[in-house]
Amino acid sequence: MDLEGSARALDWNDVRFFLAIARTRRLAKAAKVLGVDQTTVGRRLAALEERLRVELFVRTPAGWDLTPAGERVLQSAQRMAEAAEELSAHAVAEDGRIEGLVRIATSDTLAEYFVVPAIRAVQARYPAIRAVVNTGFARVDLLRGDADLAIRLVRPTDPRLAYRRFAEHSFRLYASREYLQERGMPDSLVGHPIITYDEAMRLGGQPFRHLQTEGLHVALQANTAHVLLAAAVAGIGIVQLPDYVGDTVPGLVHVLPNFDKPYRVWLVVAQAKRRVAAIRVVSDAILATRPRRAGDL
Template identity: 40%
Template sequence: MNWDDARVFLAVQRERTLRKAAKVVGLDQATVGRRIAALEHALNATLFFRASDGYALTPAGESVLKAAEKMEQSAHELARQAQGVDNRLAGEVRVTTTDSLALAFVIPAIASLHAEHPDVRVQLSTSTQMLSLARRESDIAIRTQKPESPDLVARRLARWRVGLYATEHYLRRHGEPERGTGLSGHDLVLYQPFLSGNSRPTLVGEPIHAGRIVASVHSSLMLRAMIRADIGIGEVPVHMGERDGLVRIWPELSRGSAYEVWLVTHQDLRHTARVRAMIDAIVARFETED
């Protein structure tokens, strides 16, 4: 098996359909199917079950998976090390972050970078899904959690308290909630992952059992938009609530855990000129907001 075969094999294993795998590796669907068939013929083994819900590995495929992942790791390490000594302020930098942080910080940082280094091209991905720096899906990640991998270099950009917010218009209509009532009589908008946890959800420590959950979202940007639209009250990082002109309810109370923002890159890439320039622009943008 060569690296090209391993790359196609891994794409099918991860995406589970030929169509999605083809998009990942930049080939057409028919070519991916032929490559998998040729690989199975060369190895004299069936690597995938073809099921109605997609492709799944056979026992033979499971054994091939470990070897393919080792090849991928070596290929990415080679590319990172080569890129790490690249002193050109030109070429592509891939950045991944959330939509909220992209609008407030990363896009202005890209504008600053472009003004100074117009030959650097940025590929920006905004999603709650964490792309892999080790697999070179991204060069820089702006995340709300610190990674544990020793191969990654992390720098904390911000640490904000999280408060409870509403609009002035909402509070005129509904009044300010009373502490100890479980937010009785109030409409709530929540971050969906908090509802999916094992513990009972609260807002800045206040139980919400008596409130009415109007909507839940997977994006902090959408959560803030719903609060601004008078749909309900919700938790927002204090820095962002102030930017949005929202009214903080119970200013003395905050969520138990702060909202942290981390800049993460692979240690092999942090000295690449274009990656370093993008990092510096992002850091400068956050520093202007302190």
């Protein structure tokens, strides 16, 4: 089946509706994304299936799953969407307009320290650019349209993704001055309460990145960096934070430097979207917030 070869016989809106269902796996969610009612989504899907003479989805308790034919159509539909993005980018370049919604996926601390200042700078110049920032542990799929930009700790390997190195940082361990006055400077984590993300524990991972912590006492878990910070400043225990957070918080002291773990941060965008004006402007603004280091040009 060649969806692209049948493009003249298809309504592009039907394809858009198909992509929305494939991404959300729910008619109601697809309807919300597209700004229409659920009946319209179902009608558009039925029209596309009739035109292609195949069943594209099967309904399961978990949602709408693609059939094997739907998987093949998805690949072609994504290429059509990429072509539409390219056309839109050229149109914007011609008339000089820069507007639109840019969806950014990242962590809460990266969002607070880098993304928010970047969006403020963008909107001062381009007020018609809007942003949605989603944070969390779940990894988004840029190729399926879950977001337009992602700031990640892992460099992508898929050639359909473009990336630039954003920054180099370290995960470090911190404790409050009051905690250290009470307990003394630690020479290991043994015997010290720790503070960590609850998602790390629920997902079966280590509470601290790259550290073996089996058998240690978890004193407090939280789902935001702000609560972890508050707990550490209150002297509840030792917390692991990115250096750009921990080094700037009054009252926190960097401890156990032998456990520092350097890492790189990557700004990632789908190749098909990197020329979209609003996305390009936001990407450049985020890159401009990165800290300057010795040797930077």
